[in-house]
Amino acid sequence: MMGISAAVSILTAVLVSIVVLPSILGMIGHKIAPTKKKVSNKEKREENPVIFIATIMLIGMIGFALTKTSLFWEIGVSSSLNMILKGVFVVIIVLPILFSLFRYTRSSLKKQDATKDKNKGKDNSNAWGRLVTKHPLVVSFISIAILVVIALPFFHMNLRLPTEGTSKSTETTERRAYDLLTEGYGEGIHSSLVVVAKASKLTDKTPDALNSITQDLQKLSDVKMVTPAIPGPSGKVYMINVVPNSGPDDIKTKKLVKLIRDKSDQTEKEYGIELMVTGTTAMNIDISQKLNDALPVFASLIVGLAYILLVLVFRSILLPLKAVLGFLLSLGATLGFVVYVIQDGHLLNLFGFPASSSILAFLPVILIGILFRLAMDYEIFLVSKMREVYVHTGDPRKAILDGIRDSGKVVTAAGLIMMSVFIGFR
Template sequence: MAKYLYKLGKWAANNNKKVIGSTLAILIVIAIFALNLGPNFSEEMTIPGTESEKALQLMKKEFPSNTGGQVQLVLKAPENKTLDSEEVNKVITDTLIAIKDKDKHVVSVVTPVELGNLSKDKKIGYAVVAYDVAADKVSEKSKDNIIENIKETRDAGIQTELAGDIVFSELEIGGITEAIGVVVAYVILAITFVSFLAAGMPILMAVIGLAIGLLLIVIGTNYLDITSVSITLAAMLGLAVGIDYALFIMTRFRQQRKEGYSVSESVAIATGTAGSAVVFAGITVIIALLGLSVAQIPFLTMMGLSAALCVLLAILIAVIVVPAFLGMMGQKVGPDRKNTFLSKIKSDKKQTTSDRWGNFVAKHPWKVAIVGIVVLAIIATPMLHMELGLPDNGSKNEQTTERKAYDLLTEAYGPGHHATLLVVAKTSSKTTNLQLALNDTIEELSGLSNVKSVSPAIPGHSGELYLISITPETGANDSATKDLVNDIRKRSDFLEKSDHITLIVTGSTAVNIDISQKLSDALPVFALLIIGFSFVLLVLVFRSILVPLKAVLGFILSLGATLGFTVFIVQDGNLIDLFGFPIADPVLSFLPVIVIGILFGLAMDYEVFLVSRMREVFTHTGNAREAVLAGMRDSGGVVTAAGLIMISVFTGFMLAPDPMIKSMGLALTFGVLFDAFVVRMAIVPAVMIIMGNSAWYLPKWLDKILPNLDIEGEAFMKEVEKSKKKYFDD
């Protein structure tokens, strides 16, 4: 592979204008296509085959009027007034009529008084606006119609907030916090390269690849069910790896220029060596992301595919477009310049850091390894009581209208209002006295623990299905609500035998519980697949048994610490004000799977760039200690810079206002911190020193049958050195 990448790099450098022009042309064409189609994200998070999903499908057939999107106008009367007063009720009625008259997709509007849902003090209630299209198909024009007309109620002093299954506060991509992360990354690159010009190049390359990827995802939303959080994850990961991959290749290019190679030859060598590592590392990330499909959850699979697309484009940009830019601007982004402000910073603070740290680890390997392992193990402890869930409006920022509506509804009806369960009662021909059986069913359900109220059974058009609504005492993410869902399902077995009635639980709360359970069940399988895959892959790369084993155990340590720290903050509520979380909540149900996939790929990035240099030196010298010190000296700086860049980019997302983005940013920020700086830069070299030469042991029979991947590009470098020697001899 390295030999082909060497040729590709030289071709790109020599044809730089064609490559850059073609890339920009592709970007423009895709942008035009994407802008014409526009985004069409699907926010449906369901799992085919689960009980709650089956019940939803039955409801769509039996109760078609319930399938359209609905907006709840949550209203609170002005001080010293109630919602049922003539004056206030008239303003509400007029507003609803205006909403209906201006939108042909609105099929009905109902006031709180008509619905009879006023709170005990009659201060709070909600009106309903129903549409003839599904919630995710309600247009922006329809949403604007709502927002424009509720100004009337707000001007009348009636607090009006929006709830229901139609989203008004969209996820924001590319805000000020993400920009701060990019600025920090630029500063790190400027210090690393001792050049402001060179520092901008990896960011520019990452942005080009990310722009193409995000535009393709926007196009894909018109043909596939892709959630808006998918584009967030893709943006987060695509930007981070895009900068890192360009950094690795540029670093090797500058090293070759220092050794006296021409611009074209330096680009080719950098693409063949560092480019090989980039391709390998990127493919591991892609495979990990595609592995999200193991859970067999459609929205999670699309998240993995979306992020994998951006990583693939980051690889292509790194091995094709980066060499072209280096070929064009190689003289300007070459080796470090002397007597500059940045070179003084680097020489004073950075030049010998890797050497000093490497020597310290080599002198105290046992202490470093034990301290690192113990610290990560302690941080991982909270993971033992991790609870999974999906966010609701109560998790949103306090400034959003959905969060304000959530708080008003909680004030009026209690937390259980947000956890309403829909139970589909399916009768059969064996049911002898239908009405008596239904009365018994409602009585059974009312007697269950944690039930606040049970509605009468509403018949479907076939007469075989009935819809029962249950309001729990507790909220949607409370463990008691989950227990209630399980109790209803257990009770169904009893009722099926006694009255021949089957109960199927659904509703957003039951769906979220099923998704969390499915993800929890899939987590061990996914983790074992990733760990097994990484071990085999690293055996091929490093031609060793103990080095891959050490890498895998290090990954498990950093993963445990990441999830433990996330539970400590997000679920247990420690330091939530510091990190800006509105409330303590269960861990995002798909976060552990995402963290495993992404952190695995990034861990392999750092492992390859750090340990491949160690292997190269050990192959030439046979001295394991010297190999570790050389790896720390030559690759420690670039791994440190790469880790800091990842952290700065992910921190930008961690500072975002949306809790879902924030929790992903938090987990990935500290995941990189634990893996890059504690595991790869401390525990890995310490353990390598302790193992000595045995670290590189590989049975001879296994060595013969394993293919040689040549990540370091040793084969073609020998040819380059031979050609160079012949040139000077002649």
């Protein structure tokens, strides 16, 4: 647990460095040429995107606490402290001091700006910006259609916690032993359930009632074997082992756990005996379900707060709505591709997975937190430049082209760096 928390905290530090630092350098390195357009005092006030980027990051990290698990609480607290110390102290205070000491100001970049202006007509690096502004509907339709198709597998995602049969390579002894047990006894040997039967009152009919309950459990679907009830020292608590036909990651096993728990209401009414399901498999199913239930609340909160913040930044309703919808679409495409590869078993050799399996239960929460920060931060960085140009020129097409040309390269480079960072975790 602590290892995962530390890893995410370190990753947050990398995120701050890669996301926030380019915005500082971008504000220093880019200068808007003066125009004759009359600009109001409200428009002259240039928003500092770094503050909003830091707030976006804090929203994403604090949202981890909504999962109500100790692991993500540690991640949220450690990452927030890391972000405040590095993002606010280093980026907002230390870097400006260093820039002033080394005279790294806009005036020092005048020669670079002049060279850029001379070569602006010969610069073909903004071909993508010209294509987008020339055919906005076609590009938007094709992009959305591709993301929707990639996102389709997301709707049959199955969450689980790692097991020896899914997380280990076939060359390891753990995986070989797992496969031998599966071959000899079936998948259910790895997903046995412990059913605890607790009698409210001991009577002469209690043993017969337990035998009847054991027989009923044997008749449930996907049950391979049920052991006789083993009494505890008090005589009120009994332990019954139920071995399913399906494995620990199978949806059938989840349904069996739910069936046994639902049956407890019936046994309490008839015999006064409560049934409780435990064991490693049942606990893993419960943890996965808890995280799965927390996802909508977690995503809704951070997306809602981000939308409000973006409305304040851009003073617009449609731009933040586009940003939020784009984030949700990209998130669906990301999870859909993960399901397509890991759960459905496509391209496993290409990405180095030993076998197909369900999706790690922690992955969607961590992925939403990371992808949310990247998407919103890059959105602020890119659109802030466009808005700055538009305020000074009043030309929306020029604002889009300048934003893609000046900030788009930095965003693309930062994205490629983050890809390298993520690949390094393999």
